[in-house]
Amino acid sequence: MSLKAFSEYLLLEKTYSKHTVLAYTRDIENFQNFLNLNHDSQDLGEVGYSEIRQWIVELVDSNISNRTINRKVSSLNTYYKFLLKTEDVRVNPLKQHKALKVGKKVQLPFSEQELKTVLEDAIEVNDFESARNHFIIELFYATGIRRIELVKLRLVDIDKGNKQIKVLGKRNKERYIPLIDSLSKSLNCYLNYRKNLPIIEDKEILFLTKKGLKVYEKLVYRIINKYFSQASTKAKCSPHVLRHSFATHLLNQGADLNTVKELLGHTSLAATQVYTHNSITELKKVHAKAHPRNQP
Numbered sequence: 001m002s003l004k005a006f007s008e009y010l011l012l013e014k015t016y017s018k019h020t021v022l023a024y025t026r027d028i029e030n031f032q033n034f035l036n037l038n039h040d041s042q043d044l045g046e047v048g049y050s051e052i053r054q055w056i057v058e059l060v061d062s063n064i065s066n067r068t069i070n071r072k073v074s075s076l077n078t079y080y081k082f083l084l085k086t087e088d089v090r091v092n093p094l095k096q097h098k099a100l101k102v103g104k105k106v107q108l109p110f111s112e113q114e115l116k117t118v119l120e121d122a123i124e125v126n127d128f129e130s131a132r133n134h135f136i137i138e139l140f141y142a143t144g145i146r147r148i149e150l151v152k153l154r155l156v157d158i159d160k161g162n163k164q165i166k167v168l169g170k171r172n173k174e175r176y177i178p179l180i181d182s183l184s185k186s187l188n189c190y191l192n193y194r195k196n197l198p199i200i201e202d203k204e205i206l207f208l209t210k211k212g213l214k215v216y217e218k219l220v221y222r223i224i225n226k227y228f229s230q231a232s233t234k235a236k237c238s239p240h241v242l243r244h245s246f247a248t249h250l251l252n253q254g255a256d257l258n259t260v261k262e263l264l265g266h267t268s269l270a271a272t273q274v275y276t277h278n279s280i281t282e283l284k285k286v287h288a289k290a291h292p293r294n295q296p
Contacts, residue, residue: 027075144246
């Protein structure tokens with residue numbers, strides 16, 4: 001029942017990212033450490049729900065959030081499902097487990113004015129890095145792309161002729177997103193600076209550092225945080241907030257929920273519906289302003 005076999009299963013069969021697999025294995029190792037300290041190194045295959053419940057209580061007592069605890073237990077549940085599949089256990093001790101209650105996490109999007117301020121006023125495009133940063137922000141807002149998806153984009157994924165971008169999402173699922181005019185202009189500006197870099201190591205990758213290497217996720221986060229921290233009072237200024245802004249602003253303008261789902265690369269409407277709360281707020285404003293029975 002090695003974790004190595006489980007990791008390979010997640011990577012190869014479930015096609016999870018290396019980052020996700022690492023998170024899963026850390027959660028399982030965390031539980032194993034708990035068993036080592038409290039139950040004399042008990043084998044995970046012999047564990048009952050009572051031991052898991054004790055672990056959950058310890059996590060709660062450590063002031064770990066219910067959301068994080070649910071994630072850790074979910075990792076363990078996935079591991080036991082794998083052990084059932086390989087016939088290393090006969091019963092999943094988490095079969096009847098119910099997740100801890102968590103409050104709804106409302107993520108406020110950037111306003112249209114905040115986006116306009118950053119894209120039109122905050123960045124003076126006059127060199128490679130400023131052109132790249134402007135294009136990154138424009139791309140996030142125009143497509144709703146995930147940070148890891150942006151980092152992995154290749155030059156061949158940009159189809160100027162058909163005005164579309166091919167994005168490789170979760171589980172290697174491909175989707176195509178329209179390349180709007182403002183984004184095309186930012187793209188062309190960035191590519192003009194890109195081709196004049198003295199050295200390009202990662203030639204097939206779209207977004208590069210000034211040293212010609214593939215950009216990395218932390219750099220992309222810092223870029224977004226840098227500009228939006230100046231233009232917004234929101235506590236969190238991240239690429240995911242830009243993705244949230246993309247979805248919310250589309251819905252506010254009357255876009256169909258199914259269309260937004262496809263653009264975001266979600267597998268179910270449930271994942272997309274978290275973006276609708278702001279749209280409902282906007283609808284209430286319009287309704288209150290326009291309905292005949294609400295006029296003075």
